[in-house]
Amino acid sequence: MALPSSIGPPAANDPLVVLPLPAQLPSPYPPDFDPLLDALQSYIANPSQCPIPVQVLTSQMRQLTRRSHVLLNAARVGTSDARAELDELDVDLRTVEYERDRVATAIDRCENYIPSYHQLNIVFSEEAGDLDDSGSDSHVRIISQLEQELADIERREAILAQLIKDRDALVKAKKEIKLKFDAADVHLTNYAKSTSAVGSKLRDVGDVAPIYPA
Secondary structure (H helix, E strand, C coil): CCCCCCCCCCCCCCHHHHCCCCCCCCCCCCCCHHHHHHHHHHHHHCHHHCCCCHHHHHHHHHHHHHHHHHHHHHHHHHHHHHHHHHHHHHHHHHHHHHHHHHHHHHHHHHHCCCCHHHCCCCCCCCCHHHCCCCCHHHHHHHHHHHHHHHHHHHHHHHHHHHHHHHHHHHHHHHHHHHHHHHHHHHHHHHHHHHHHHHHHHHHHHHHCCCCCCC
8 A cells, every 4th residue: 555645634524623622631741841851961961060969850850750650641541531432423423324324225215116006917897997097097097996906805804704703603513512422422321331230130130039939
């Protein structure tokens, strides 16, 4: 990939341009950095003529280092918060772009929508065929044909509902007949057992010899 030869102006939708700057920016370095730097350079150039002892310079350097670490940590926290805010804005932007594309697709589908009945080869009945095919008469003809088909469908649904009702009645009658048949079978079985028991007792009575001689 070729490197650009020049840097152009920022894009209009660049987050760094769109986002407002914070109200208070951290200072690039502590205000006493320059005096301390001048004192260190003076001490390095001529230690004997430096009015500040080296121990004081060392202590100031340590204090400056601590304050620099504090500023660095604050800058890191601010950077993390700004990055989190930028991520949220990026998610919102992507959501808006997705919704925009979805709405544009829906609008395009609505603009290019063709009613399904225009693609159907409708066979008109004799009643609907008396109307002309031009202008609004074609729509009236289609509506008349659809009304007739709807009435025919409703009539067939009524016949189907009656057939289902008759079938359910036949199934119910068949179940009742089966229950009665089973009850009669049980009754006949018990009757046969009772008859067999009575016949067996009668045979036993007939086989017993008479007590008094003839």
